[in-house]
Amino acid sequence: MAGPSQRRTDRPSRTAVGIAFGIAIAAAVALVAVAVISRSDSSSVPPNPNPVVDLAGIPQSGRVLGSPAAKVMLIEYADPQCPACRLYTEDFFPTLVRQYVRPGKVKTEFRGFPFIGEDSVKGYRFLLAAGEQDKLWNLAEALYRNQGAENGGWVTDDLIRGLASQIPGLDVDKLFADAGRADIVQQAEGAEAAGTAAGLTQTPTFVIAVGKKQPYQVQFGSVEQMRAALDDALSN
Amino acid sequence: MSDRTLRIAAGLVALAGIGIATYLTWVHYDESALVCVAGGGCETVQRSIYAEIVGIPIALLGVISYAAILVLILWDAPYARLGAAMLALVGLAFSAYLVVLQLFVIDATCVWCLANDVLIAPALALLTALRLRT
Numbered sequence: 090m091a092g093p094s095q096r097r098t099d100r101p102s103r104t105a106v107g108i109a110f111g112i113a114i115a116a117a118v119a120l121v122a123v124a125v126i127s128r129s130d131s132s133s134v135p136p137n138p139n140p141v142v143d144l145a146g147i148p149q150s151g152r153v154l155g156s157p158a159a160k161v162m163l164i165e166y167a168d169p170q171c172p173a174c175r176l177y178t179e180d181f182f183p184t185l186v187r188q189y190v191r192p193g194k195v196k197t198e199f200r201g202f203p204f205i206g207e208d209s210v211k212g213y214r215f216l217l218a219a220g221e222q223d224k225l226w227n228l229a230e231a232l233y234r235n236q237g238a239e240n241g242g243w244v245t246d247d248l249i250r251g252l253a254s255q256i257p258g259l260d261v262d263k264l265f266a267d268a269g270r271a272d273i274v275q276q277a278e279g280a281e282a283a284g285t286a287a288g289l290t291q292t293p294t295f296v297i298a299v300g301k302k303q304p305y306q307v308q309f310g311s312v313e314q315m316r317a318a319l320d321d322a323l324s325n
Numbered sequence: 326m327s328d329r330t331l332r333i334a335a336g337l338v339a340l341a342g343i344g345i346a347t348y349l350t351w352v353h354y355d356e357s358a359l360v361c362v363a364g365g366g367c368e369t370v371q372r373s374i375y376a377e378i379v380g381i382p383i384a385l386l387g388v389i390s391y392a393a394i395l396v397l398i399l400w401d402a403p404y405a406r407l408g409a410a411m412l413a414l415v416g417l418a419f420s421a422y423l424v425v426l427q428l429f430v431i432d433a434t435c436v437w438c439l440a441n442d443v444l445i446a447p448a449l450a451l452l453t454a455l456r457l458r459t
Contacts, residue, residue: 289363
């Protein structure tokens with residue numbers, strides 16, 4: 090430890106303190122600027138054109154993806170803005186589709202719980218509208234793949250139009266018309282309250298339903314856990 | 326208050342900062358924390374697009390900063406005291422930005438994030454007091 094006399098001789102001069110203070114202020118400003126600029130850069134990235142998994146040829150009906158005859162239903166409560174839902178789509182959903190949905194063993198249903206903000210509700214309106222053309226899951230996958238900053242106004246008409254135009258068989262004009270329909274607007278705007286009343290507290294929340302048995306909630310920490318839960322449901 | 330007491334207090338604050346920032350870094354990378362909680366929460370904030378700067382988790386920057394402050398406190402040379410105080414000043418300014426983000430942009434408050442952001446204030450006060458005694 091430095092002694093008092095040494096401190097006096099080593100004491101930084103006023104100039105040194107001034108320079109250090111200036112550097113500290115500059116560093117703080119630079120740090121915030123880099124944070125703001127890197128976020129702006131990420132929100133202005135052009136749409137990612139590559140789907141995380143191919144949904145072509147898999148039956149869709151409204152909110153449900155998969156064969157109507159599938160024994161097990163995996164219900165996902167999600168918010169279009171939720172970063173964890175995006176991670177689920179990127180890391181878990183491809184395995185679900187390839188190993189369980191495409192072979193006809195499992196079907197999966199999307200239920201919105203748009204609690205984060207206005208972009209959540211708007212995104213959910215368009216998902217419901219896409220469901221009118223049995224393309225909800227295609228648009229959901231595309232939205233998560235191009236998710237922006239929370240409540241940053243990233244769910245723009247241009248983004249939706251750009252993503253929707255890349256989905257084969259989706260009538261973009263009808264999508265926009267349906268998204269403005271009173272019943273769909275009402276459903277999207279009321280979804281948060283409905284979810285809260287049903288006891289939802291987080292997204293994604295997963296529920297497994299097997300036939301007429303009582304549905305039960307599950308949570309996945311890894312793809313292996315998801316597979317174990319689905320295999321267990323299929324074996325019952 | 327003696328120099329030794331001030332250094333111990335500043336060291337304890339830095340250790341608390343390292344502990345909280347390490348926990349938040351773990352939450353950032355832990356797949357089992359794969360949820361966004363209604364009404365806010367650490368998972369929401371830590372999964373947010375705001376949780377990283379050029380790919381580096383902000384929580385990890387917190388671990389590094391508090392660790393650097395702790396090393397400078399242990400070093401205890403006059404320029405180390407100056408460096409620790411300036412590092413805490415940078416931390417305070419950036420923490421203010423993070424608090425604004427949580428309260429007004431992400432609209433989700435994470436108690437541990439706020440604790441970590443607020444902790445830098447007493448750290449700066451103690452380190453400034455130490456610096457002025459040099």
